Amino acid sequence: MGFQGFDKNFNITDKVAIVTGGASGIGKAISELYLEKGAKVALFDLKDNVNDVAKKLNSENAIGVTCDVTNNESMDRAIEKVKTHFGKIDILVNCAGIALLDDAENISDDYWQRTIDLNLTGSFKMCQKVGKVMIAQGNGGNIINLASQAALIALDNHVAYAASKAGILGITKVLAYEWAQFDIKVNAISPTVILTELGKKAWAGEKGEKAKKEIPLGRFGYPEEVAAIALFLASDATNLMTGENIVIDGGNTIK
Known part of the structure; x- marks a missing residue:
């Protein structure tokens, strides 16, 4: 079969997406853009207000689901709710994460384990569980994992986060290699500091100004800029792209 082209407006109309960490920050920005482009979105979050956030974004096509991605039963219940409500799952975005920072010689077992449990194990378990749903559906899918510039370069006090x-x-x-046979594309996004509410607080003042001077483009990023990459990766435009990591860091890792 020849190349049929794709929607150059990057619509994802009627696709069903799960976005973990969807109630705030980057996850909320991705959820909002996906809804604008025609998707139905399930926001997964531990925050009590996740359902209110979903209703405010789009009362018809968004649902908020309380979900702890470090708990198997919580994930299973949340995924089942999406299947019941929307009938399928086409896209997974793993945005839920935590940054517990300390220098390597002093970081506590608690900080280390909580970081690995949420950022790494939680993301994998969501991939595994939703991947099984996508395989059973037989229609392919897109999985997008939020990584970080910290996966590529050394950042002070970031040993657990970087790992x-x-x-x-x-x-x-x-996962991209194993699931290519099912037409499930798996890609990652690695941002620099993003000016979410948490990002603004963490990188305020002299610390932030110093960090920005190390970035060739001279600034941090905005949640909407990461959302644009997440839209690209969820769209048909990237049907031949899998196993890749898109770095959005103002050139910070090219030095």
């Missing part, structure tokens, strides 16, 4: 995000890149490649 978790480097692991995300490994998972992304292996």
